[in-house]
Amino acid sequence: MTSTSSDILGLFLGVCGLMFLLTLFGEVLSARGGEDNPVVETFKTRVRSWWGMVILFTLALIAGKVGIIVLFAFASFAALREFLTLTNKRQADHLALALGFFVVLPLQYLFVGLDWQVLYTVFIPVYAFLMLPVVSALRGNPDRFLIRVAETQWALMIAVFCMSHVPALLMIDVAGYPADRGVLLIAFLIMVVQFGDLLDFFFGRRIGKTRIIPSLSAKTWEGMACGVASAAIIGGLLAWMTPFGIGGAMAMAALASAAGMFGNLVFAAIKADRGVKDWSHLIPGQGGFTDQLDSVIFAAPIFYHVTHLIWA
Amino acid sequence: MKSLMSLPRRFAAKIVGQAIALFAHFITAVRADWRGIEPVNKQRVYYANHVSNADMPMIWSCMPPNIRRDVRPVAAADYWLKNKLRAFVGPEVFNCVLVDRRPEARSENHDPMQNILDALDDGSSLIIFPEGNRNMTEDPLLPFKSGLFNMGKARPDVDLVPTWIANVTEIMPKGEVIPLPLICTVTFGEPIHVQDDEKKDAFLERASAALVDLAPSQEDRL
Numbered sequence: 001m002t003s004t005s006s007d008i009l010g011l012f013l014g015v016c017g018l019m020f021l022l023t024l025f026g027e028v029l030s031a032r033g034g035e036d037n038p039v040v041e042t043f044k045t046r047v048r049s050w051w052g053m054v055i056l057f058t059l060a061l062i063a064g065k066v067g068i069i070v071l072f073a074f075a076s077f078a079a080l081r082e083f084l085t086l087t088n089k090r091q092a093d094h095l096a097l098a099l100g101f102f103v104v105l106p107l108q109y110l111f112v113g114l115d116w117q118v119l120y121t122v123f124i125p126v127y128a129f130l131m132l133p134v135v136s137a138l139r140g141n142p143d144r145f146l147i148r149v150a151e152t153q154w155a156l157m158i159a160v161f162c163m164s165h166v167p168a169l170l171m172i173d174v175a176g177y178p179a180d181r182g183v184l185l186i187a188f189l190i191m192v193v194q195f196g197d198l199l200d201f202f203f204g205r206r207i208g209k210t211r212i213i214p215s216l217s218a219k220t221w222e223g224m225a226c227g228v229a230s231a232a233i234i235g236g237l238l239a240w241m242t243p244f245g246i247g248g249a250m251a252m253a254a255l256a257s258a259a260g261m262f263g264n265l266v267f268a269a270i271k272a273d274r275g276v277k278d279w280s281h282l283i284p285g286q287g288g289f290t291d292q293l294d295s296v297i298f299a300a301p302i303f304y305h306v307t308h309l310i311w312a
Numbered sequence: 313m314k315s316l317m318s319l320p321r322r323f324a325a326k327i328v329g330q331a332i333a334l335f336a337h338f339i340t341a342v343r344a345d346w347r348g349i350e351p352v353n354k355q356r357v358y359y360a361n362h363v364s365n366a367d368m369p370m371i372w373s374c375m376p377p378n379i380r381r382d383v384r385p386v387a388a389a390d391y392w393l394k395n396k397l398r399a400f401v402g403p404e405v406f407n408c409v410l411v412d413r414r415p416e417a418r419s420e421n422h423d424p425m426q427n428i429l430d431a432l433d434d435g436s437s438l439i440i441f442p443e444g445n446r447n448m449t450e451d452p453l454l455p456f457k458s459g460l461f462n463m464g465k466a467r468p469d470v471d472l473v474p475t476w477i478a479n480v481t482e483i484m485p486k487g488e489v490i491p492l493p494l495i496c497t498v499t500f501g502e503p504i505h506v507q508d509d510e511k512k513d514a515f516l517e518r519a520s521a522a523l524v525d526l527a528p529s530q531e532d533r534l
Binding site: 281 | 482
């Protein structure tokens with residue numbers, strides 16, 4: 001067994017242990033008479049969804065590079081579907097939107113898989129950005145045209161471009177960091193961001209006072225500071241998964257976590273504008289894919305580029 | 313008619329039905345919102361808005377299997393008997409109650425309402441589109457035909473459930489070939505019944521309002 005696969009196994013066992021503790025905690029709560037308590041029910045549904053995600057992610061890890069890319073391509077598909085369900089569109093956009101789903105999305109992940117960095121970093125911001133509005137314009141309906149094309153482009157940037165930077169981490173070439181450890185770097189990013197969010201929520205409930213945007217979100221500066229600090233500590237503990245060293249891993253974890261939290265606020269603003277609570281109902285207990293992944297989506301491109309700038 | 317079907321045909325119909333439901337779930341993640349009723353197998357008439365040929369398969373797909381088994385969409389014979397494939401999918405996969413919309417076919421031994429009442433007396437639930445035709449206008453609903461009233465009057469115990477299907481026009485606008493994978497939601501509202509002395513027009517208006525109430529508000533869209 002190589003050191004990478006034993007590290008993956010160790011990580012998997014660690015995460016499973018943690019999940020067992022959470023499952024047990026949920027069972028204890030309902031045994032203590034919380035059976036009809038909606039908060040306990042929500043918690044248990046969430047833990048079940050997390051189990052699903054851990055299992056899916058592990059299966060993708062076992063399948064290797066292709067598995068990870070396919071997994072995130074499907075996550076992009078689900079997120080894009082949630083996003084475009086809420087945007088403004090006319091029949092004139094039908095072909096452009098179909099191209100977004102069935103051509104732009106698969107091509108982006110193909111470029112990531114083939115490690116054509118020159119293409120996957122500009123394909124959506126340049127080519128899709130210029131070409132899809134042409135396709136819409138050719139159908140000749142100018143009603144709210146700028147709003148329609150801008151919203152479509154935003155959807156593609158978030159759901160496809162940003163999301164694809166998670167599997168793109170597999171392709172980063174850092175001296176002294178074996179190429180097959182890229183999967184660990186992905187696990188690192190997702191874990192620090194998600195645990196940061198969880199602890200932000202926890203501390204926000206306990207000690208949070210000053211809401212960042214009172215009208216929009218329950219997030220508080222205190223909760224956020226504690227969340228980012230916790231993410232940094234977790235990042236330090238998980239530094240063995242990364243090429244950053246302990247100090248670098250802590251800084252990168254804090255950066256990713258902070259980016260993710262601000263991303264969360266941006267998504268809260270979009271949801272409030274469209275009058276929805278969640279993006280969809282695909283994941284029981286936590287809304288849609290976008291609700292689950294919003295902070296990772298925001299953090300991924302920044303994490304990718306800073307890694308590139310400093311370490312590659 | 314079922315007994316005449318050979319076993320392999322019935323098996324094929326089941327497989328095709330599963331494939332259609334799976335495809336609908338994969339493309340549109342079609343979701344049922346049981347706002348006014350529980351998803352239990354009770355005899356009901358689901359009456360829905362109609363904008364696209366994909367409406368009926370969507371509603372059918374989002375129902376749990378125990379409801380789907382006993383539900384029969386009421387559909388136009390002239391559409392579903394046009395060719396062999398449709399004649400297989402409509403009557404055998406979806407188990408449609410076929411009615412002929414053409415007035416000239418109605419005269420002899422074909423009374424559409426009688427077919428529908430027979431299906432109800434067999435214990436089946438129904439899916440009907442009371443607008444009669446696909447709605448191509450900007451209005452949320454076309455005026456209802458009288459079928460829903462006649463059904464509710466003749467079988468007053470059966471729940472009439474308003475069923476709003478959202479987003480199908482954007483998933484597959486008329487004239488487009490590729491369906492867009494947007495999320496489709498089917499909302500089931502609270503059942504209504506024809507009241508004892510209620511007039512036809514008053515009832516149809518009430519039924520129509522109950523259905524429009526389920527539509528997601530468009531105010532936040534531009």
